[in-house]
Amino acid sequence: MSTFTGTGHLIRFILRRDRLRMTVWTLSLSGMLAMTVPTLAEMFADPEQRMARAAVMATPTGIVFGGPGYGLDDYGLGAMVANEMTMSLLVALAVMSVLHVVRHTRAEEESGRAELLRASVVGSSAQMTAALATNALVCGAVGALLTLVMVGNDLTVADSVAFGGGIALAGVAFGAITAVCAQVSEHARGASGLAFLVVGVLFTFRVVGDVAERGGSAPSWFSPFAWAQQTRMFDDLRWWPLALYALLITVLFAAAYSLAGRRDLGAGLVATRPGPAGASPLLNGVLALHLRQQRTSIIAWTTAVALFALSFGTLVSEIDAMVEQNPELLGRMGLDAGNMADGFLGMLVLYVVMATVAFAVLSVLRTRAEENAGRAELTLAAAVGRIRWMGTAVLVSGLAATLMLLLGGLAMGLGAGLVTGDADWIGDVTAASAAQAPAVLLFVGLTTLFLGTAPRLVGLVWAWYGYGLVVTVFGILMDLPDWMLDAGPFQILAQPPAEEFDAVPFALVLLTAAAAVAVGLGGFRRRDLVSV
Known part of the structure; x- marks a missing residue:
């Protein structure tokens, strides 16, 4: 043979x-x-x-x-x-x-x-x-x-x-x-x-x-x-x-x-090197386990997002020259002549949000991989409840994604401040990133919801993400109608610094994300584990 x-x-x-x-x-x-x-x-x-x-x-x-x-x-x-x-x-x-x-x-x-x-x-x-x-x-x-x-x-x-x-x-x-x-x-x-x-x-x-x-x-x-x-x-x-x-x-x-x-x-x-005979006190608990399992991906993703955000921030110095040579670019990019830099950085913040959302979804999906491999069943056979195991994994994903989003905004503001000499950009862009945190947590919630109730439909989360990416990047350029733009996940919240912060949708999206997590954890507690 x-x-x-x-x-x-x-x-x-x-x-x-x-x-x-x-x-x-x-x-x-x-x-x-x-x-x-x-x-x-x-x-x-x-x-x-x-x-x-x-x-x-x-x-x-x-x-x-x-x-x-x-x-x-x-x-x-x-x-x-x-x-x-x-x-x-x-x-x-x-x-x-x-x-x-x-x-x-x-x-x-x-x-x-x-x-x-x-x-x-x-x-x-x-x-x-x-x-x-x-x-x-x-x-x-x-x-x-x-x-x-x-x-x-x-x-x-x-x-x-x-x-x-x-x-x-x-x-x-x-x-x-x-x-x-x-x-x-x-x-x-x-x-x-x-x-x-x-x-x-x-x-x-x-x-x-x-x-x-x-x-x-x-x-x-x-x-x-x-x-x-x-x-x-x-x-x-x-x-x-x-x-x-x-x-x-x-x-x-x-x-x-x-x-x-x-x-x-x-x-x-x-x-593979054998581990120590005794675990570190820092590994005492399910939360520490999830943190250790994801530490490499958290560090790698956060570093990459921060570096690219820093590079994006430096582009703000080019926006005036670009618009001066091509006035139509202002409308094509959806910018206002009165605050071009604000609108430009607000648009770039969405790229940080999209990268962070991708990490957040993948992070939550690790629980599905642990379940398929049979390792979740071994953990749950000990004195660990299902909600505790799944909930701590979701908590790690949400905290890591939020930290990544804030550091990305900080890096972008730093890049803008370095090229313009205006240190105020650091705080403004960081705040603009924080204003988008519910959108990231919404994807954490939706992924948890599907994993807990209908794991086979989790692809719908990626479908909505892909739709949001397309309409965010190409929507204005392709003259898509407003209803198609509004159906994207990254257009739900106000986009500072170009727009005023609106607490009502911020709170509603945050509550929706929390409700989705709760329903997902309840569903995971009731359904059978599946390994392949």
Whole structure:
């Protein structure tokens, strides 16, 4: 029997099992580009407006979020899309690839399902091959649709192919990186964390290299985040940087298969260290247990949100120049000429809120993962009540999310204060973030509600989140009607500093969140535990 025996069957199984997840990722990424390209073409129709936009992308903040900035001297629509969308798409595809490969490799081993499969006529390399192959299929589909979107908007075919192809190859490379990381840790959570750490380091290399020198410098070339844009699409197209992806993918695939052959099924190359014989007094209790289990993710998410919020805050110094060159931008961004900076920062606070909500939902969903793995049942078999166990987990999620939101607002205010010399921004933006706390806690409550009463419907929380993200980012630009904007979760509360704080909706949303938590905990107390 070959080590690859059964790969085809596993590929078909993964495609069927994850058909909805793959479809959502593919349509979301291609749909985001499909909405953005015509919007940018309309917003920046005149050469003067495009050059004002190019000036923003040439700033350090623009380079961090956009890339090396090719084509800024003659900023056409193609160069604008390449500079302003590539990094976002690459980061999203990196997240998808990490989650997909870990889900179908290390997570399957940790749950014991891989051992059951290997007991039948399935080769030792079939499972990892199927995971990498299906990840490549999704990345290829995303790249093809991105290319079609670009060509459909009358952009040159060759540059559009380089755009879609570079992003697809980068996604495959991130999947290969994850396959190597999955050999190191014996836990899915550790493999994901290591893979995201490597992705973060590679992104940092790209940032350092691009900021150091216009067009990128030596550190940039150590990062697959840079190679797609180094094709200089829509400026001076060159294909050879894409060959670096093929080289990296080949090396990583070989390393992953070699490492997999050197370890036992279910084990990692780095053995888990045994814990101390006696627990620390700080671990005395269920609350301490949940805090310890989530400490790494809390620290990582909070640090990332704070750093990005700090960078966002520095953009306030560019708003006057942007609006002066493009007066229509004022209305398109929903800003008031009398308080442009206030409205701009209020809008940016919503990005901090959206990031915090994503963490909050994932944090609460950890209880579902503990239940599925059977660990919750072991804990509840001791002198621990269901409401106490679930309630403390929700409490940790709510407190951590609130802290993250406040620190994000503090960092954004600090960034605005540094570039404007006005220290008042620190308090104002922090208060603006605090005013959005009920929206974050509402998602904590809704997630708890569904987990306690109807776990299979928890996807509705993500659906409302996705709807809110789309209408917040693109709603005004797409001229959506007011009722569609108001149906989003991030438009419920007033948005200081541009708007006056309103205590009534603040209190109502907070009470709704508390009621949802109460109902969810009551439902969890009554329903059966389910493990898979």
